[in-house]
Amino acid sequence: MEMNGEEYTLDGAVDRHGQPAIRARTGTWVSGILILVNQGLATLAFFGVGVNLVLFLTRVLGQDNAAAANNVSKWLGTVYVFSLLGAFLSDSYWGRYKTCAIFQAVFVVGLVLLSISSSIFLLKPSGCGDEQTPCGSHSNFHINFFYFAVYLVALGNGGYQPNIATFGADQFDEEHPKEGNLKVAFFSYFYLALNLGSLFSNTVLGYFEDQGMWALGFWASTASAFLALVLFLIGTPRYRHFGPKGNPLSRFCQVLVAATRKWKAKRPQGEENLFEVDKTESSMNGDRKILHTDGFRFLDKAAIMTPKDHAEQVVFTQMASLFVEQGAAMKTRISNFDIPAAGMSSFDILSVATFIFLYRFSLDPIVAKIKSETKGLTELQRMGIGLVIAILAMVSAGLVEVWRLQDARKDCPSCVNASPLSIFWQIPQYMLIGASEVFMYVGQLEFFNGQAPDGLKSFGSALCMTSISLGNYVSDLLVTIVMKVSTKGDLPGWIPGNLNSGHLDRFFFMLAALSVVDLVIYIICAKWYKYIKFEGRNGSDDNGDDGQTEAAAEHSV
Structure with missing residues (x-):
């Protein structure tokens, strides 16, 4: 549509003044790149806390491995539950831009309080918090202040995440042939930006935190989150917007x-x-x-x-907890350099980057050519492939733990969490997790965004994150049940403080078996599901068919 010589978008987007968005002055990659950089910096900040949180709980707060893994699972689960709150406020009342700005500000405040909590209260005496010198006990006030801060971080990040993905997709007009293709590509680059952001936190920040420099790591995360918020606000004049549609629950109940x-x-x-x-x-x-x-x-x-x-x-938890604890029990020293156990997740990120480009520029075009269609694998097919790869990742982790236990018990039966097996044997399981994420998570983002009604786009992205939340809570429940059952009769259990006396391998194999059951259920649901069709704005459906009356x-x- 053109007025006064200016071409407007076809999807109904408006600018910040509520006027129809002019294509040349708003949206596209100018806005998209700002949002991708924002996502990378915010992810750096979030994983600067999350990637080593399990070690912070054990070394600084003195929790055992099982309790720390459970607390991390609960925290991550809560992050994704808060995504439902952010999506509801966005779709119903605030709109995506306002919701992203508010929750990012909450995120920054939470990180500031966390940095203050760790540097002033929890890390005294100075020098504690590394592998050799764990910290002593702390007062209830200090512990509660820490948990308030860390859950404020969860609220800010959770409320922001589902909206920023959808807000980024809003910058591309799906009714326009060229911009419609860019919108699909945006989700892959969004997930790539997310992983590149976490690469720095998993390597550089992860190294400093592993050496006990927690305050430095947390303040660096705070600075990154603040910069992300500033960049997001800078793009305000350029963004395209879709207004909130009111409370969907009342219409659903009607x-x-x-x-x-x-x-x-x-x-x-x-x-x-x-x-x-x-x-x-x-x-x-x-x-x-x-x-x-x-x-x-x-x-x-x-x-x-x-x-x-x-x-x-x-409508992937083990890397942040048990993979880290497994790596910490392996040989991490090369020459005079100690590899942070959490830093191994860098191989997950490299795998994500590799498989995103392999899929977009090799696999998808090949499959599309074989199918004689413009699109290769469907979102549901990609998610199924991701589940299969996830099973292989758990099997790989279990096999590595079998070898680690054999070497540790043969070399030093009385040692605590010591093994001559190199930490680099974890690379395959991290690489497989990364490949699984590309097929599963990116496929989920596209599926929920594409299948959700126009007034529930953020809620669709939140459903994607909520599925991760459910996984975290189930992981927490499984660890609790396994420890309760496996510690009967004075046995140390599968996941004790000293992993050499446990059977973490059995836990990984159990997860692989449960994932097989999950895959079977998923295939049944995927075969039952029918893709919805939308009526086009010109009265025809999106596939060129004549308009039909909806249910x-x-x-x-």
């Missing part, structure tokens, strides 16, 4: 209530006989409609017109 009240009503033949709000007057403010499907047909009863209706119309549940929701 459908359920209406369908329940009309459960005896006879459903008319043909979707065209169901009630349909005029597009320009719908509660979705003119957004695209979801075309009718045969799934959940009982909700169609909500759209049956009764006489009364004419008057009243009616009643889709109308109101």
Whole structure:
């Protein structure tokens, strides 16, 4: 669309003044690159805390391995639960830009308090907190202050993450042929930026923190988060926006209530006989409609017109914990240099970068050519491949632990967490995790963003993060159950303080077996799922078909 010689976007985006967005002056890679750099810096800050948090809990707060792993799992799970809060506020009331700015500010405040807590309260006497000199006990006030700060970090990062991914995608007009392709590519580069940001924190910051310089690492994270917020605000004049659509829960409940009240009503033949709000007057403010499907047909009863209706119309935890503890129990010294156990996750990041480019520029074009289509693997197929690779990663971790235990018990049976096996034997499991993430996480981002209604895009990204949250809480539950069962009869358990007397290998193999069960369930669900189609803004669906009437549940929701 053109007015006064200026071309406007076709997807309904507006600028910061609420006027239709001019294509040449807003969005695209100018905004996209700012958001990618913002994501990289924010991730650097977050993982500057998260990557070595398990070691901070054991060396500074004096927790045992199982308790520290559980606390990290709970913290990571809480991060992703907060993503639902951020997505709700974004889609319903604040919009994505305002939500990102507010939660990033909360993130910075949390990091400032965490840095103050560690440098002033927890690291006294100076020099404690490394592998050789663990810290002593602390007061309840100091511990509670630390947990308040670290969970404030969780709130800020959790509320920000699902919105920044969707806000970045908003900068590309999906109705425009060229920009539509760039929008798909953005998600891959977004995940690459996320991993490149964590590369610095996993290597440089991870090294300093492993040597007991926790305050330096936390203050560096704070500076990175502050710079990320400044860069985000600098891009304000250039951003494209989509306004909030109101509380979706009330509309969802309206459908359920209406369908329940009309459960005896006879459903008319043909979707065209169901009630349909005029597009320009719908509660979705003119957004695209979801075309009718045969799934959940009982909700169609909500759209049956009764006489009364004419008057009243009616959706990867082990690296941060047990992989780190396993690496810390291996040979980490090369010449005079100690490799931080958490720094091995750098190989995960390198794997992510490698497989993103391999997939986008090699595998996907080859598959598309074989299928004679413009697109290669579907999002659901990619997620399935990611699950298979994740199983292989757990098997690899288990085998490494078997070899580590054999060498440790043969070489020094009485030593604590000591093994002559090099930490570099962990490389395959980290590389496999990275490959799994490319297929699983990027596929999830595209799937949830593409399949969510226009008014619930941030919520779709939050569902992606919530699935990670569920994994963290399940990991916490599994560790608790395993330790309770395996410590019966005065046994040390599978994950004791001294890993040489435990069986961490059995835990990894158990996770591999559970992942196989998960894969079977996933395949069943994926075969059952039907991709939704949206009505195009010109009245046809996105695949060029004629417009169809959507289901009643889709109308109101």
